[in-house]
Amino acid sequence: MKTWTAEDDEYLREKWGTSGGVPSIAKELGRSVDAIKNRAIELKLGPYLDGGEDVSYNQLYRIVVGKEVVGGYQFTLERWKKLGLRIRRRRVDKCMFYIVSIDDFWRWANEHQDILDFSRFEENALGIEPDWAKRKRKIDQRNRTMMTPKKCPWSPQEDALLTVLCESGDKTHEDLQRVFQRTSSSIRRRIYDLALPRPLKSPTKKWTPNDLRQLVHMTESGYGHDWIAKTMNRSAQAVRGKLEWIEKKGLWEEYGGRPLQASGHRPDEQRARQAP
Numbered sequence: 001m002k003t004w005t006a007e008d009d010e011y012l013r014e015k016w017g018t019s020g021g022v023p024s025i026a027k028e029l030g031r032s033v034d035a036i037k038n039r040a041i042e043l044k045l046g047p048y049l050d051g052g053e054d055v056s057y058n059q060l061y062r063i064v065v066g067k068e069v070v071g072g073y074q075f076t077l078e079r080w081k082k083l084g085l086r087i088r089r090r091r092v093d094k095c096m097f098y099i100v101s102i103d104d105f106w107r108w109a110n111e112h113q114d115i116l117d118f119s120r121f122e123e124n125a126l127g128i129e130p131d132w133a134k135r136k137r138k139i140d141q142r143n144r145t146m147m148t149p150k151k152c153p154w155s156p157q158e159d160a161l162l163t164v165l166c167e168s169g170d171k172t173h174e175d176l177q178r179v180f181q182r183t184s185s186s187i188r189r190r191i192y193d194l195a196l197p198r199p200l201k202s203p204t205k206k207w208t209p210n211d212l213r214q215l216v217h218m219t220e221s222g223y224g225h226d227w228i229a230k231t232m233n234r235s236a237q238a239v240r241g242k243l244e245w246i247e248k249k250g251l252w253e254e255y256g257g258r259p260l261q262a263s264g265h266r267p268d269e270q271r272a273r274q275a276p
Contacts, residue, residue, distance in 0.1 A: 002031065004039060016040055055126065057087055057098035060105065066120035083112060102126055109133070111258065114220045119143070136222055143224040154190055162187075166196040173199050173235050183226050184236035202235055207242060209255070215242060216257040 008029055015025050026036045055063075061073055077098065081087050085108045090099045109116055110132060118133065119140035154162075158180060165171045165179065176187050176199060191198065207215075211232065218228045225236040232239070246252055253259060 002035075009039075009043060012036065012039060013043065053103070054090070054099045054101055055105075057100055060100050060126075063125045064116065064118075064121050080108075083115070084108060106130060106133075113222050116222070117143075118222075139222050139227075143222070143227050159190070159194060162190060163194065163196055166191060166199060169197065169200070171199050172202045173237070174202055175199070177226075177236075184229070188237075202238075205234060205238075212242070212246065212251075212255045215239065216246065216252065216255045219243060220257055 011029065012025060015028075022033050022036050026033045029036070057077060058073075061076060065076060077087065085100065086104050087098050087100055090097050105126070106129070110130070113132070113136055116136070117140050118137040121133075121137060123129065123134070123137065162176070162180070165176060173184055173187060177184060180187060214232065215228065218231065223231075225239045228234075229236040229239045246255060
């Protein structure tokens with residue numbers, strides 16, 4: 001009998017419940033399928049959804065949303081179902097699982113890139129992934145790193161500089177964003193908290209049809225408001241306002257977007273997808 005090493009056990013724990021299936025694990029470890037299942041029982045790894053074509057919703061949530069994200073499990077389940085992801089129920093022994101076809105997920109995710117954040121989604125965690133997923137991951141990672149984290153407290157030195165710049169009367173919000181490398185909403189909130197004079201309004205810049213098509217395309221590709229604003233040389237507030245205007249007027253599809261009912265996009269949801 002082949003002895004189980006610590007490395008073998010660690011590999012089994014890591015791969016148990018992933019999309020490759022028990023046969024894939026058995027092949028990699030040079031053991032029989034029964035040996036793998038028996039060892040999993042000894043290690044108390046729980047039931048496995050065999051076959052490799054399906055993944056449990058629990059596994060999918062942990063992969064896509066992130067292991068470190070607490071809460072939102074049931075809310076996300078209902079939201080994804082409402083937006084068209086086919087989530088089935090399957091009984092394994094005495095347990096009932098929500099399961100998703102990996103192929104179904106990729107087709108659905110491609111149509112809903114604007115509501116997904118792949119920055120925590122490990123590459124190939126669901127097997128070989130499409131090229132668009134790799135591009136989406138890079139976009140989301142840039143969204144997360146382009147700005148100073150919102151949770152980073154304002155320092156006394158920053159407060160002093162913000163006070164001087166606001167009282168000078170010649171700075172716009174875009175100027176302040178470039179100085180502090182913070183989001184527009186973070187700067188506005190700090191100005192309010194410190195009761196400082198409001199910055200100058202930026203000169204009105206007309207939106208052309210091409211600008212609106214670029215705005216819709218970048219939004220559906222997963223770019224956050226601040227990244228779009230930086231790319232288009234506008235304020236994040238202007239970006240947010242124009243997105244809301246496009247939706248209110250029913251012009252989303254006219255400017256190249258997918259039907260709202262199909263994409264599930266709502267401009268206000270972008271607030272949760274800014275670089276933190």
